[in-house]
Amino acid sequence: MQKKSKVLTCALLVCSLLVPSAASAASSYMPYSDISKHWAKSSIIRGAQYGLFASGGSIERFYPNRELTRAEFVALMDRVFVVGQQHLYPLTFLSEHDEFGKGEGFDEPYLPYKDVDRLTWMYGPTLRMSVLLERLYGPGAIQEIFPGQLFSPNQPITREEAAKLLAIYTMETDQQKAWNMVNEWGWLTGRPSDKLKRGEAAVVFDRLVQFLQRDVMLPLLDYDGQKFPMVPEVQDMFPLFAPYTDQVTGDDQIYVNAAEAIRFHEDSEETFRALRKLAEGTFDNKVGVHYYLSWDPDTEIADNLEHAFKAIDAYFDDRIVLPDTLQLLVANVYDMALQTGSTDPKMYEKILERLNGYEQKIRKNTKESEALAIYQAALEVKVGHMDKALEIYRAFAPHHQEALKNLVYYLVQNEQLSEAEAFLAGLQPKKTEVEIIQLTRLLQQELAIDLEQASIVRDLSFTMGRMENLKGYKAEGEAVLRGFLVKYTEEVDRLSKARHATGIYQSPQKLVLDKWESYTDTEKNIKYERNFDSESWEPSRVDQQEFMSDYVAGMSVKDRARILGARYYKQSFGEYDIITEWIPGDKIVEAAQNVSLNHGKIKSVPVYMNKYYIDSDSDLLVKHVWRYEEVYNTQEYVAYAGEETYKTQVDVRVSIPREVVKGAAR
């Protein structure tokens, strides 16, 4: 096991999902016989390479001039979701582990259409799209795009319908403007009512995939508190730092073998012993030797850090400018700074000081200086020198993606929103700088969302207030808490101050369902729960907080925004307003230092997200979806996720039967 953390590796996964396989990436690759002269040829070929379009076997033609059907378009959307899901995760909470589309609870989801047969190829993709849209936009969302009881899967799709589906990736808050937005991103143009040909669709998906591979949709959103300060992705963590031929001998061979062993996690004490011997001798690849010595899991991290710095020293001794190499070497130091700094914050300062020492060896405003600066700035953030960090970022943000994201993020944190806007407005990227152009747009969109925060908080508070003032309502829900899957119906009667819930649950340790029933006296804060085995009612206090989520749920929306730094995002779609709420885990832990929970002291909150679907006519809540993950000091991990739908147009009367109270008293 490596002692070094794997912070560096995380980012790598993002890009590799859709890399065409080497075999099919050959330049002469021609998957279909009817596209060699077609204008969309290159997009079609790329699509086939990505696996978006079936090819090979008995498939000979692409039929680029045929119209694409609704089912085919939906199937393509479904395949792109492989890359798109992590972009949409902050809005869907659907993790990769969920068997997406299969339903996470008791009831399998199904389509609201009568003409999509479950035993056909199109059923799976259409159902998954429907589930996705429903999660994003609320109950029945797919019928906002394809109304009625018929999906007409074999009907050609219009450009407007296609745009409405593509709009899930635009972060456009108003679904009415989907067409314009998709136009503006340049994914799809033409007349809205025109059909889409298969060749044209290939271009649409080619553009979308490129877009998704460049950046996430909410670049500033940091729902787990781990994203900022942001540093570049490291492409190759295990280079040799010098060219070696296949036939290496002597010291070269010893070095290459050691590096390979570390790369493939096959290193042993012997690996590092050999490297140390090389370091003591005259072996010339000092950069490589010290870099790999810094990976020794059996030495103290302070020693590893020394080797990491020695590698940088060696780099400058070589007097060859290699910005990517320098970036990796500094990333290595930064990685260790994060490890040591989390327990000893002074380490940040020490390491930063040493890094600053290299500045004089580098020409200003070069790729090399940026390779160092991005980590200097990150450490400035860590030590609390926000102004210094901003100054560093500002210098190269106009053409550096991470610098730009960091700059805007920390300007917003520093409550310098208008400066962030002005900076973005003043950028003049070249036409070829597509990444910067896309990122600038995304950041501008996100700043616009930031401006909305106060009004979203007001809207959500208003809805919550409306719900509190109802005489009663009925909730139907499904949830998973610590592996227990529960399906329930709860009636809430505010006049009699009583709640009644019935349901079933699946214990992770049993094969069969159990019943569940409870009454709650909301005046006395007592809950009576049925024990079906002993046929008795068991009382418990409900004003004590068991989990962190109980504490947060007890706070008003305004407090969550003010104290916990909750961020909100509001979209409108059909009859619903959808508000997504993210609460950074570190803020919750900070705020909860003095809160006593039955479950113990909270250590971290990796995820805390809510989604509210609000009927825009009545301002009442239609549905609530949540996902919370909590880690306690006891190392216990508690995950709680679920969804509830509300029926507010019902007459709810609950009275707690006398035998319940009496039975519990016995």
Added chain:
Amino acid sequence: MKRIFSWVIAALLVFGVSSVHAADGPFAETAEVYHQVLDNHLSRPSEKQLVQGALEGIKKLAEKESNLSLQYSAEDDTLEELERRLSEWKDKAKLDASTLNRLAIEGMLSTLDDPHTMFFTKDDLELFQAGVENQLVGFGFRMRFQNGLMLIREIIPNSPAAASGLKKGDQLLAVDGASLKGKNAEEAYLMLRGEEGTEAVLTVFRPGENRELQVKLKRAAITVPEVEGGLFQDGRIGYIGLETFGSEAAVQFHDKLDQITKQSPSLKGLLVDLRDNGGGYLSSARDIASLFMEEGLLMYTTNRNGVEVQTWVRNGRDVNYPVRILVNEGTASASELLAGALRDNGIAKLVGTKTFGKGSAQQIIPLSEGDALKITLHEYFTPKHTKVNHVGLEPDVKEEDYAAQVVRALHSIGVNSFQLEAEDGDTVVNGIAFAAVDPLFKKDEQGKWLIRAKVLSSVIGDESLGANDYVDITPYLQKYPTLRLATDKDAPVLTYQVSGR
């Protein structure tokens, strides 16, 4: 938006300690089965029942096999006590732990009065799953046991049997010289089964040629199509027979149905043959039901905790023709589920005899060492809450004869012309052959044609002649002008036209 369930958590804390199923020690498997059955079995067995059952099972065998008398207390009612006895007996009776485990488990399971909860070794499990998937090692024919006779009712394509001279309708008399006379179906099956690659000599009687013959066959691994079917000769009525609800059943059924409706776009009716279909996977039954209803209730299931759950079919498709399901006493489990659901949703009528009556659902739980436990968790009921378990489904149209069941089903969906003939011992109804034990026609001493009474009765709708086995056909030819018998080439063909339609 308050979290509403806390009792659940209390439950975890309570049960979390006791139900660590992965126990250690020589009797871990006994403990695993004990916990699974105690916590989950439909019948809610008591601790004492299981412990006493396990002890009793071992005691009996030890007495029988080794004349050993093992003692235990009638008060033993905990797993700890059971395990203590097992360790004691392990030394005393010189029984090894795995034998004790087997006996203890079988003893526990025997107290449940539930033949469907069973212990599987790894080999048993493979055999069971192969059976559901219609995969088998054997010669490649299917049998039907009727009136004490073993009848080859189907030869599987591309199998050793297909390559040999065996024919549908052959009666199996002996395996490697050992007679099958007086054996039941299970005993015959045991005589026929064997390892892949081994050989056997079968002695069969072929009624059509009135002779006995011997065939040498090698056993091979065979996957049998789960679905067969086609159109009756008028081209308006479809037939689909389903052997088992394996994982391919729904797709095969779907494809077969599409093929039939493509050949005959204005299908006037469909016969679904679930006779001798012992069931399989619930998911396959649900997918097949979805080929008949766009949306509808499939069943209710209940468990030991009184929790009732509805299972729905969604996103299926409707049919616009009448459906008849052929059922018999071998129609069991998922077959009964499908038949009951389609009947209660007004889609199909059942024709045949009362079904088997297996209204419970099992799950297979892996145990350590590759063994498994098949355990009954649920009882199911049809959408109209009809009980199936131990009761069976009563058919809407009753008929005992295998061929006559087909005729009555066709009658009930308005078929008005019939053509019946015999072919290699089968009875061919409107072009589709069905295995028959008793030939459709016989000649009496005077050379007059006799016909199987139940079949004739079903054709002409005359219920008065059901009591006899065979009747002289001549008077009926006179009584029913549209009933005709063509006897060219000594192979009679009976035709009948329903009058007034």
